[in-house]
Amino acid sequence: MKKAKDLNLGVKILIGLVLGIVIGGILWAVMGAEAAGSFTAKYVKPFGDIFVNLLKFIVVPLVLLSIMDGVISMGDIGKVGKIGWKTVAYFLVTTAIACIIGLIVANLFKGSFPMLELAEGAAYEAKTSNLMDTIVNLFPNNAITPMVNSSMLQIIVIALLFGCGVLVAGEKGKIFGDFISSFNEVTQRVMVFILKVSPLGVFCLMVWVVAAQGPKILGSLGLVLLAAYIGYAIHVVLVYSMSVKIFAKMSPMVFFKKIFPAAAFAFTSTSSVATLPVTKECCDEMDVQHEISSFVLPLGATVNMDGTAIYQCVAAIFLAKCVGIDLTVTQMIMIVITATLASIGTAGTSGAGMIMLAMVLDAVGVPTTYIGIIYGIDRLFDMGRTALNIVGDASCAVCVNEWESRK
Numbered sequence: 001m002k003k004a005k006d007l008n009l010g011v012k013i014l015i016g017l018v019l020g021i022v023i024g025g026i027l028w029a030v031m032g033a034e035a036a037g038s039f040t041a042k043y044v045k046p047f048g049d050i051f052v053n054l055l056k057f058i059v060v061p062l063v064l065l066s067i068m069d070g071v072i073s074m075g076d077i078g079k080v081g082k083i084g085w086k087t088v089a090y091f092l093v094t095t096a097i098a099c100i101i102g103l104i105v106a107n108l109f110k111g112s113f114p115m116l117e118l119a120e121g122a123a124y125e126a127k128t129s130n131l132m133d134t135i136v137n138l139f140p141n142n143a144i145t146p147m148v149n150s151s152m153l154q155i156i157v158i159a160l161l162f163g164c165g166v167l168v169a170g171e172k173g174k175i176f177g178d179f180i181s182s183f184n185e186v187t188q189r190v191m192v193f194i195l196k197v198s199p200l201g202v203f204c205l206m207v208w209v210v211a212a213q214g215p216k217i218l219g220s221l222g223l224v225l226l227a228a229y230i231g232y233a234i235h236v237v238l239v240y241s242m243s244v245k246i247f248a249k250m251s252p253m254v255f256f257k258k259i260f261p262a263a264a265f266a267f268t269s270t271s272s273v274a275t276l277p278v279t280k281e282c283c284d285e286m287d288v289q290h291e292i293s294s295f296v297l298p299l300g301a302t303v304n305m306d307g308t309a310i311y312q313c314v315a316a317i318f319l320a321k322c323v324g325i326d327l328t329v330t331q332m333i334m335i336v337i338t339a340t341l342a343s344i345g346t347a348g349t350s351g352a353g354m355i356m357l358a359m360v361l362d363a364v365g366v367p368t369t370y371i372g373i374i375y376g377i378d379r380l381f382d383m384g385r386t387a388l389n390i391v392g393d394a395s396c397a398v399c400v401n402e403w404e405s406r407k
């Protein structure tokens, strides 16, 4: 990917974010939450939606082509395996740590979590997904539907299979490999066009969130939100600072500064997959090799969700408390295991983590309809967890990059 000519993208995104909060706050204060919410939903959010649509449109070719190109440019299938294992091991270990942090923080807060009545209209029709279905659904039964439905895990499987196919085909696969590499380059350019309007998209979405939600939603759910954000913060400080320092020999401050545009973008778009182009751009700035970031980042945006794992643990403890279930140690262990798996199965799109929360609740016997209690403020959880998710992907990319370049 070419470096963005516009070096100030991060600053522009930050300006869009802050302006969005200020204008959204003013609208909320002047018009009241309901009027401000419907006004911004009608006239401001659509511009943010256009931008998010464009990102969603580019993301399927981007993930497919960049993973294929990443695999092809590694040149031999053994290398794909080596980088693949390191990446997956990093993802799994950090996600399991995230779950443990989530559990500890939630347990510290448990005493002050409110016992809530399930309010009228709070019931949420949860779609439960069981573990075996999630595994079987990784494998597409045709090549077209995953693209149409943006089923990212299936697209990754297709990309890995075809990428490895090109490597194994040798000379005969060369034309196809060159075609993919050229197609990938064109897709990256299209993505750069789209990124140019990202500050405006961020601004519009932020105005809408703040105008519609205001401080009222913080109300009695403030504590569980606080618990989740403390968990996110501990994970960033403990796990990511240490891993980039120890494994990537990089100053955590430099890393956080460079990844900031992507984190800010994820915070507003609430989609790791939609943030992928910005994450890639930030990793380019940190000199991560193209073949590594092309492989690690799309994979991470789809399967590595540390923020989601923390959220699912905190939410499970909170909802269990709300319905009066006192969780045993075995159930807590179940939460760590299922939240790790559920976060892997979570699509990198807005609100997906809340749907997969049903799997965690199921495992410990909390009725899934109670997700309705936190449904209304899910976006606030989602903003932080998505930002954490993509910072985790980038930390993996810089670590794998260092491990590989040492060789």
Ligand code: ASP
Pocket: 270, 271, 272, 273, 305, 307, 308, 346, 347, 348, 349, 350, 351, 352, 353, 354, 382, 385, 386, 389
């Ligand atoms: N929105 C998150 C992401 O894209 C997934 C989630 O809902 O937890 O990373």
